Amino acid sequence: MAAETTGSADGTTTAAYDQHADWYNDFMSADGPGGYIRRVHGALEGLMEPGEGACLDVCCGTGAHAPVPAGLGWAPVGVDLSGGQLRHAAGRLPVAQADATALPFADASLPAAVCVLAHTDLPDYAAVLREIARVLRPGGRFTHLGVHPCYIGAFADWSDRPRIVVDDRYADHSHTFDTWSPGGVRARVGAWHLPLADLLNATTAAGLRLVRTAETGPGGIPDLFGFLAVKA
Numbered sequence: 763m764a765a766e767t768t769g770s771a772d773g774t775t776t777a778a779y780d781q782h783a784d785w786y787n788d789f790m791s792a793d794g795p796g797g798y799i800r801r802v803h804g805a806l807e808g809l810m811e812p813g814e815g816a817c818l819d820v821c822c823g824t825g826a827h828a829p830v831p832a833g834l835g836w837a838p839v840g841v842d843l844s845g846g847q848l849r850h851a852a853g854r855l856p857v858a859q860a861d862a863t864a865l866p867f868a869d870a871s872l873p874a875a876v877c878v879l880a881h882t883d884l885p886d887y888a889a890v891l892r893e894i895a896r897v898l899r900p901g902g903r904f905t906h907l908g909v910h911p912c913y914i915g916a917f918a919d920w921s922d923r924p925r926i927v928v929d930d931r932y933a934d935h936s937h938t939f940d941t942w943s944p945g946g947v948r949a950r951v952g953a954w955h956l957p958l959a960d961l962l963n964a965t966t967a968a969g970l971r972l973v974r975t976a977e978t979g980p981g982g983i984p985d986l987f988g989f990l991a992v993k994a
């Protein structure tokens with residue numbers, strides 16, 4: 763089945779997850795052998811701070827992480843492009859179907875936002891960061907958590923752990939289905955790559971001030987990288 767296309771501004775965004783939503787929901791619901799989901803939630807909890815009011819989960823997918831902001835006192839609200847993903851998320855948090863580059867919220871209206879495991883699904887994460895900064899109030903908090911830009915991508919082969927082989931595709935930003943893991947999500951929907959410096963520079967350029975960063979992995983090499991930033 764072909765991925766459903768949307769009318770997004772750049773013409774490239776697709777609701778590719780529609781056809782994988784049931785698989786994705788199972789994947790995110792069962793903590794695999796490496797305790798991946800548990801580590802995602804632990805890292806998110808460590809970066810976020812307790813608070814009150816709405817916390818926008820940008821690209822919320824199936825809403826698998828809603829318990830983390832909820833546990834810190836926030837009221838999670840999800841936005842995603844994929845109706846298939848939102849079908850699962852709707853039982854976990856209030857949701858809206860929308861493009862992350864055109865969030866259906868007023869300027870400076872929200873106290874907090876998160877974006878988890880999604881920056882590699884977006885052709886222009888810098889535009890999403892600018893949009894998040896637009897809807898956050900001054901002093902509002904944004905937590906990013908994603909695959910580690912230095913060690914996860916088409917350029918990194920994890921098949922011979924503990925050795926991770928990184929090649930010169932690190933500099934390649936383009937969308938690709940190349941992956942060392944044929945059973946994983948990237949073989950299904952592909953990924954864009956955003957090098958670490960580009961990610962951090964896009965964040966500060968959006969008017970978000972870095973407060974702290976975190977990285978975690980199954981062993982010595984981190985597979986997750988995140989940060990807490992505050993709208994100036």
Ligand SMILES: C[S@@+](CC[C@H](N)C(=O)[O-])C[C@H]1O[C@@H](n2cnc3c(N)ncnc32)[C@H](O)[C@@H]1O
Pocket residue numbers: 775776777778779790820821822823824825826827841842843844847860861862863877878879880883884947
């Ligand atoms: C890897 S999933 C992550 C979902 C969730 N945050 C999680 O950690 O389980 C990426 C999500 O981004 C969504 N997505 C991709 N492009 C989007 C866009 N332009 N606007 C909103 N959501 C988008 C997809 O539909 C998908 O649910």
